Amino acid sequence: MIHIITDTGSDLPKQVMDDLDIIMLPLVVQVNDEEYFDRSTIEPKQLYTYMKEGAAPKTAQVPPSLIKETLESIAKKGESAIYITLSSGISGTYQTAVLMKNEVLEDYPDAKIEIFDSQAASLGYGLMVYEAAKQAKDGKTLDEIIHTLKHYVEHLELIFTVDDLEYLLRGGRISKTAAVMGTLLKIKPVLHMEDGKLFPLEKLRGKKKVLGRMVEIMKERIKTSDPISTIGISHADDVETAQALKELIIEETGNKNILITMIGCAIGAHAGPGTIALFFLNTPLKES
Template identity: 45%
Template structure:
């Protein structure tokens, strides 16, 4: 029986990928101007970024246990295998909510074909992992083979990113108020990565142009077989810079343009990283 892949909206994949590869999606929630919205369903990333530029401070919340119970039981009761690849548990409680429901289901049905992977990934880093699993499912790979390969893929996924305004990371508790203030004055751009699911600062760079070059340098140092993998770039409503980064990668490593996926950072992650975010995702050595 064909395996179904479930993703949450923090994977930042466009709708056409869900349709083409039969991926199920569970939305996280965005709170804006006293209203609740389902990420990627009834609010767009562009709406969030425009609101943030006007001074709004959107909030987010995890997917609920009830959401997971509805979709998990619909598959397990039908005996259909379901693999949920979750947004990093270090950045959201969504994965934990799903695991609670999984435990409840397996107490009465230990053999239920349901598995959850804490990806320790975010944004299009998660999206690339989800996409690879969905392609394997479409090709008829077994449930266990997809689980094992997905766990390998999550461990290899690099996240290198920068933000345009440190204020948004400050609001999310990622940098101090002083660092955000001084960084803004000096045009300092932080370079960060994800390690074991957590956001970790790498270095501070002055000037946007230097940041892009440094991102490519880090990719050169950490990447493996770049010409033979799909590379992801996500952006906070700044497509020109995303395309510039893509061109730099093509020129430096000989990567084909069709092997680079560019997506906008979704509403949930964008609410914390802000407009102008730029992120790069690839497999390491």
């Protein structure tokens, strides 16, 4: 049996995790001098309420002891595991997981454990976890699943926008001058991910224009007319805009295979309420 493990930065809906027996480990959120486990002792909507009231949350990686305990319990049973982590470019969880794996291998040298750096965030690697878990259920081998994950790393696209530039300022993504001017001019940035890190792409005025441009970029980057895998949309407490983006994608591409989810605390703490993100493969999956 191959267990698929991930952390709460993947923003997968609970129903999907339950249906596919995905093991979810919580990232840590610190807000108002309290420490919480993402989606366990604090839910995203509560965090967004705190942020709208002026709180400036911080996040931390999954506790090492929890990673080791999880991997050890699987190794004891002689079963296999793939832990798909939040991008090492924005979190230390991947490096910690590798260390914990090595500790487990000292006691269980024959254990088959893979730690995989998604090089993605939010539902971007949620889609990777989703596909890996489906393949594990279908009886695919460890190598076959890793092949699929590598395809996602090479071909996954992330396009997103934020509602308030203040949160990007706090995270050091933009300058104070850019944040002030952007707010005054009602500028909304379009950002994307390269090599596991976030970078600005374009600046537009008005939410409607931004959504239209996100779909245009998606169409420009998809390199085939063949059907692509599930498209992901994640939102930070703005389901109406997420739904509008979904309808626009269907209208423009005819693709209805779209999964919508709320951005959890681990990612939302940095992006802020109102963030909208779009994830898709620019090349469809091929059989290994």
